[in-house]
Structures are given as structure tokens and as C-alpha cells.
Amino acid sequence: MSKIVNGSSLQPLSGSKPKQIVLLLHGYGSSGADLIALAPHWRQALPDALFLAPNAPQRSHGAGYQWWPLAAFTPQALAAGAASAAPAIDAFVDRKLKQYDLTEADVAIVGFSQGTMMALHVGLRRAQAVAGIVGYSGMLTGAPELAHAKITRPPVLLIHGAADPIVPVAALHAAKAELQKLGIEVSDHVSPGVGHSVDPEGLRRGGAFVVEALTPRR
Numbered sequence: 001m002s003k004i005v006n007g008s009s010l011q012p013l014s015g016s017k018p019k020q021i022v023l024l025l026h027g028y029g030s031s032g033a034d035l036i037a038l039a040p041h042w043r044q045a046l047p048d049a050l051f052l053a054p055n056a057p058q059r060s061h062g063a064g065y066q067w068w069p070l071a072a073f074t075p076q077a078l079a080a081g082a083a084s085a086a087p088a089i090d091a092f093v094d095r096k097l098k099q100y101d102l103t104e105a106d107v108a109i110v111g112f113s114q115g116t117m118m119a120l121h122v123g124l125r126r127a128q129a130v131a132g133i134v135g136y137s138g139m140l141t142g143a144p145e146l147a148h149a150k151i152t153r154p155p156v157l158l159i160h161g162a163a164d165p166i167v168p169v170a171a172l173h174a175a176k177a178e179l180q181k182l183g184i185e186v187s188d189h190v191s192p193g194v195g196h197s198v199d200p201e202g203l204r205r206g207g208a209f210v211v212e213a214l215t216p217r218r
Contacts, residue, residue, distance in 0.1 A: 002057030004092040007032030010039040010051040018050035020214045027113030029064035042207040079142035082121040104128040112136045124151045132213030140175035155185045157209040159202040161194030
């Protein structure tokens, strides 16, 4: 199994020991340094949260990283890819929970694009439910197997640009329908005219969702 050993992080604004973890999973060909940019917008409302944006274990073409190689885009290939990358993320989460004496209820997982595929794959299959999952510009992989898998049902927020040329916005609607079939509470937002990126409204909604998911538990 590949191991996650590095990336970007932002310590709690309060200066205290972390009481929550916001795990940020980047997209294909990117890095944790990209997604950690969300943290400064959210940390004021989560002063005791540790923001972790690890680099995926594999190098992609160029200077970035990948959770798995995007050689094929069939549902089967995407599901297999996410499954192959999941153990590294699970091990990383396990280490951090032990390090800071926290539980899954103290963790929110946020993904972008390929990172959203990982956030949904890992977040629904943890032994205990995480506080919530935010997926930007991504999709749900392995939907057929979820009906038979042992899953948890954390609340999910899906956000997508209406003009996304990389992952069509139809992926949001498909993911929402599949998750709701499983009894998972799903909210969503489509940003008009936005491509494969996060706009200010998507940023605001994601932050509000993470704050709401984590705050009641403290």
C-alpha cells in the first residue's frame, strides 16, 4: 500500500490542540498546496480545526500528484481506481485520529474532482461516520456496490460548476440520486457559468456546511 507522508497543513487558529480535522483531498495532477487555499476562508469559524491537505501517493504527469492513474473513464475503471487508493487515505486518517485523540465525528472530508471521488469512497466506508463530506466538481464511483456494502451515512454536500468541461454537471445529479437511494442526506449547489473550479459562492456554501457538520459535536 502506498503511504501518504507529506502535503500541506494549517494549524488551529486558536493555537490549541486540534479538536476537529478538515481533510482536503486534491484533484488529479494537483497537490495539497492547491487545496489548502480553502482553509484560510474557513478557519475563522473553526478556530480549533486542523486543516490537512495531503499529497496523493503517486506522481502524475508533470509536477502534480494523482490518487490513481486516470487511464480509463469507464465506471468500472473509476470504481477500481478509487478502491485502490482508499487504503492510503484510511491509514492517514487513522494515524491523525490517534495522534490527536479524535474520532470520525470530529472529521470533515472535502474533495475536489478526483479528490471528491476519494472523499465519497472513503467517507462512506469508514467504520464510524465522519461529520460530513463536501464534494466539489466530482462524481460518485462504485455506486452499484454501495447498495450491498457496509456504509455509514454522513451528510453530503455536492457543489459543481454548470459549465464544467472536465466533469459534466450531470455527475452531480447522478451522485445525488444514488446517495439519496441509500438514505443519505444530500444537499447540492450548481454554480451558473462556472467551469472546473470553485467560485466564491461554492466556497461559502462549503465552509458553512463544514462548520455546521463539526460544531454541534463540540
